[in-house]
Amino acid sequence: MAISRLPQDRWSWVEINQGALRRNTRAFKNLLNPRQRLCCVVKADAYGHGAVACAKIMYATGADMFAVATVKEGVELREGGIVSPILLLSEPPAESIDLLLEHDIMPSVYTFEFALAYGERASQLGKIGKYHMVIETGMNRIGVHYADVIEFRRSIHFHRGIQCDGVFTHFATADEQSGWDYKLQCKRFDEAVAAMKDAGFECGIVHCDNTPASILDPSTHYDMIRAGIGLYGLQPCETTRPIFPLDPVMSVRARVTRVAHPAMGEGVGYGFTYRVPRTRVQICTLPIGYADGLSRTLSNRMDVLYQGERIRQVGNICMDQCMVAISETSMGRMPEANYGDVMTIIGRDGDAEITMDEMARLRGTINYEVACGFGMRLDKVYV
Numbered sequence: 001m002a003i004s005r006l007p008q009d010r011w012s013w014v015e016i017n018q019g020a021l022r023r024n025t026r027a028f029k030n031l032l033n034p035r036q037r038l039c040c041v042v043k044a045d046a047y048g049h050g051a052v053a054c055a056k057i058m059y060a061t062g063a064d065m066f067a068v069a070t071v072k073e074g075v076e077l078r079e080g081g082i083v084s085p086i087l088l089l090s091e092p093p094a095e096s097i098d099l100l101l102e103h104d105i106m107p108s109v110y111t112f113e114f115a116l117a118y119g120e121r122a123s124q125l126g127k128i129g130k131y132h133m134v135i136e137t138g139m140n141r142i143g144v145h146y147a148d149v150i151e152f153r154r155s156i157h158f159h160r161g162i163q164c165d166g167v168f169t170h171f172a173t174a175d176e177q178s179g180w181d182y183k184l185q186c187k188r189f190d191e192a193v194a195a196m197k198d199a200g201f202e203c204g205i206v207h208c209d210n211t212p213a214s215i216l217d218p219s220t221h222y223d224m225i226r227a228g229i230g231l232y233g234l235q236p237c238e239t240t241r242p243i244f245p246l247d248p249v250m251s252v253r254a255r256v257t258r259v260a261h262p263a264m265g266e267g268v269g270y271g272f273t274y275r276v277p278r279t280r281v282q283i284c285t286l287p288i289g290y291a292d293g294l295s296r297t298l299s300n301r302m303d304v305l306y307q308g309e310r311i312r313q314v315g316n317i318c319m320d321q322c323m324v325a326i327s328e329t330s331m332g333r334m335p336e337a338n339y340g341d342v343m344t345i346i347g348r349d350g351d352a353e354i355t356m357d358e359m360a361r362l363r364g365t366i367n368y369e370v371a372c373g374f375g376m377r378l379d380k381v382y383v
């Protein structure tokens with residue numbers, strides 16, 4: 001596939017490696033037997049990677065279903081030409097029911113009121129509204145409490161306008177497989193599903209695994225797994241890293257928009273949190289800032305890559321720009337940069353690499369949040 005052209009109107013962008021996305025998707029598909037499905041979680045614009053473009057690649061690599069967090073995200077997939085089943089991972093306000101039915105987006109359901117409203121509207125339109133029932137097994141976020149599943153199903157069973165296409169739960173501690181908390185959630189889920197089946201209620205597709213559980217515990221794959229972060233080449237936790245290699249999909253790059261040599265003692269950026277410490281320090285400006293996902297908390301604490309070497313970011317990160325300094329390094333003197341040269345904020349350059357995990361550690365957060373942030377404003381280039 002031809003390399004997409006770089007954005008012409010701004011010298012900063014997110015690079016999406018399609019080959020890596022394909023390899024990661026295949027790795028999850030290979031965890032499953034032919035009867036088990038792969039649901040690719042593409043919420044938050046595919047964790048910042050571009051939902052429609054990623055979903056098309058995942059579909060071509062064997063994705064059976066897509067999961068989103070908001071109704072808008074589901075509609076965007078449909079308008080982008082995605083025809084696979086789409087699951088909304090929460091129960092939306094009843095006002096969105098017409099949109100769900102129009103675009104064939106399956107909501108998660110856990111309240112009687114929503115189930116009834118959904119069934120009523122579906123019947124009026126001569127449709128059957130498919131849904132997935134969420135079971136609360138311990139995370140205490142959403143779902144029908146595991147002890148109330150039979151009562152819930154009985155209360156909505158009469159309605160001909162709705163059909164249960166699946167039942168699921170979500171783990172709070174899937175990265176700690178041996179832990180009591182994980183095992184308790186598994187047990188509650190197993191028992192709730194078994195009870196519904198015994199009582200004659202259709203359960204459809206049974207699923208519970210996110211990325212860490214998919215990798216660490218094949219016994220809970222059931223009928224489908226819901227993989228998110230791993231598809232994008234990021235590890236959900238340290239325990240999966242040695243056993244399930246993944247290729248990072250996103251890199252973030254920018255080109256130098258200005259070079260200067262301020263005199264010793266001059267300040268750089270808002271508040272002068274950096275002052276040029278000696279002569280012959282080159283200050284380069286990059287057109288990327290905190291509104292692009294480069295958190296201001298990283299100011300004066302992060303590196304970027306230039307010609308395979310690390311250089312320091314200096315001064316407070318601005319909304320749309322930041323500055324970096326080229327001066328002596330442990331390797332000796334760095335080559336100075338020119339207007340237009342490419343620098344790497346996330347990704348590889350030669351033998352050097354700055355990972356999402358490194359930036360997440362510096363920020364005191366997780367790789368998930370770092371990736372989502374870079375997806376919000378920067379243009380994406382699919383390579």
Ligand SMILES: *Cc1c(COP(=O)(O)O)cnc(C)c1O
Pocket residue numbers: 041043089170209210211212226227228229230236
């Ligand atoms: C986000 C999400 C997932 C995917 O989790 P990852 O850790 O990214 O694999 C799966 N299921 C639900 C309900 C989610 O909200």
